[in-house]
Amino acid sequence: MNPTRTEDRKFQKELNAGTAALVLLSVVSRASEPIYGYQIAKLIDAGSEDVPMMKQGALYPVLRSLEKTGLLESTVEPSVTGPPRRYYRITEEGRVALDRWTVIWNENKGFVDSVLKGTYHE
Amino acid sequence: MNEAIDDYLARLKAALAGADRATIQDALSDAEEHLSTALEQALETEPGIAADAALGTIIETYGAPAEVAAAYKEMENMTPIALAIPGPRIVKPRKHRFFGVLGDIRTYGSLLYMLLSLATGIFYFTWAATGLSFSAGFIVLIIGLPFVTAFLLSARGIALIEGRIIEGVLGERMPRHIAFFRKDLGWWGGFKALIGDSSTWSAILYMILQLPLGIIYFTITITLISLSLGLIAMPILHYVFNFPFVQTNHHAYYLPGWSMPIVVMAGFFLAIVTLHVARGLGHMHARYAKKLLVKGD
Numbered sequence: 001m002n003p004t005r006t007e008d009r010k011f012q013k014e015l016n017a018g019t020a021a022l023v024l025l026s027v028v029s030r031a032s033e034p035i036y037g038y039q040i041a042k043l044i045d046a047g048s049e050d051v052p053m054m055k056q057g058a059l060y061p062v063l064r065s066l067e068k069t070g071l072l073e074s075t076v077e078p079s080v081t082g083p084p085r086r087y088y089r090i091t092e093e094g095r096v097a098l099d100r101w102t103v104i105w106n107e108n109k110g111f112v113d114s115v116l117k118g119t120y121h122e
Numbered sequence: 123m124n125e126a127i128d129d130y131l132a133r134l135k136a137a138l139a140g141a142d143r144a145t146i147q148d149a150l151s152d153a154e155e156h157l158s159t160a161l162e163q164a165l166e167t168e169p170g171i172a173a174d175a176a177l178g179t180i181i182e183t184y185g186a187p188a189e190v191a192a193a194y195k196e197m198e199n200m201t202p203i204a205l206a207i208p209g210p211r212i213v214k215p216r217k218h219r220f221f222g223v224l225g226d227i228r229t230y231g232s233l234l235y236m237l238l239s240l241a242t243g244i245f246y247f248t249w250a251a252t253g254l255s256f257s258a259g260f261i262v263l264i265i266g267l268p269f270v271t272a273f274l275l276s277a278r279g280i281a282l283i284e285g286r287i288i289e290g291v292l293g294e295r296m297p298r299h300i301a302f303f304r305k306d307l308g309w310w311g312g313f314k315a316l317i318g319d320s321s322t323w324s325a326i327l328y329m330i331l332q333l334p335l336g337i338i339y340f341t342i343t344i345t346l347i348s349l350s351l352g353l354i355a356m357p358i359l360h361y362v363f364n365f366p367f368v369q370t371n372h373h374a375y376y377l378p379g380w381s382m383p384i385v386v387m388a389g390f391f392l393a394i395v396t397l398h399v400a401r402g403l404g405h406m407h408a409r410y411a412k413k414l415l416v417k418g419d
Contacts, residue, residue, distance in 0.1 A: 017196075037152060038159040045183070055185030060152040061197035082158035083151065 034087035137191035144295045231291040232404025236343040243336025246329035281325035294408035328414040346396035353389030
């Protein structure tokens with residue numbers, strides 16, 4: 001579904017704010033070797049069928065912030081044709097965080113699903 | 123690479139006005155990396171496509187400058203930098219503020235930087251002075267231009283490394299990689315851009331000024347540290363090693379026994395003052411370094 005209405009876009013944006021870090025951490029952790037921004041954006045686009053989850057430009061600041069908090073690390077490699085590329089890889093700390101975040105995500109997802117289905121009782 | 127990319131970067135920079143300069147540099151290099159890579163891939167997969175048309179789609183999925191700028195600004199507000207955690211500003215009683223310096227990790231980073239700055243200052247100064255004089259001498263020779271280029275690039279590399287030291291030790295956000303040049307300018311165009319870029323010269327100026335600054339920082343810090351330690355150790359020096367307070371050719375002066383607690387306390391007081399001085403100098407130096415080493419608007 002393409003979120004065109006203002007309130008839909010706002011809702012999507014707020015959802016993304018929380019999930020982008022989890023998604024990026026997971027994508028980088030699955031890569032067999034260090035991966036750069038454009039590849040990450042491609043993988044995410046391939047995974048979201050209809051509409052990209054978020055603008056690709058908004059992924060980069062999340063990558064930077066994950067690196068700042070030590071969950072990712074990066075190296076800059078020169079490229080043959082263009083500007084140098086920043087390659088990201090997950091740190092040990094990042095893997096631990098990813099495991100914890102996956103648990104948190106599953107709990108939340110289960111809760112929201114059960115509320116939406118009406119099967120949730122206090 | 124492409125005028126449309128340059129135009130996008132200029133609009134992104136304008137949209138980022140007011141953000142941290144290092145954030146702006148990060149955002150610009152991220153965008154340049156992404157757009158060039160995406161364009162290159164698009165031209166490879168569809169050889170017939172017009173670059174401008176391809177770039178239109180690429181920019182559409184990357185996001186408008188305003189959107190991307192908003193994402194960076196948001197992230198800047200959300201994640202504090204490892205050392206430079208702003209935190210809520212609580213006005214503490216004077217006593218706590220005075221001793222608080224002991225618990226501030228930046229104090230020790232600054233102290234380390236002050237002691238390190240003499241060594242780095244000597245190295246930077248020697249490098250800059252040697253590079254400049256050899257450049258002047260070689261300029262008439264065939265190796266002149268390559269030498270000047272190598273030297274100017276090395277100055278920018280050193281500026282980046284110094285920035286990393288300052289971010290690690292003083293906690294001031296600095297660029298994480300070098301600002302690069304357009305690739306389509308060619309050798310001569312790149313050289314002119316390097317010469318014409320004020321940040322090349324401000325990096326060299328920084329390297330030269332680092333020697334006098336390093337000497338001043340080192341001297342102030344070492345003097346204060348030794349003075350504090352000397353005062354704190356005074357009772358031991360007096361009574362164990364029989365070391366006088368002041369010694370002239372014929373006379374040695376000792377302090378009376380009752381003054382010892384005061385002297386030791388003065389020593390501790392001075393030690394804490396030293397930490398304040400180091401932290402203050404570190405703070406000032408970080409701001410000054412950011413002015414010279416980070417490209418302005």
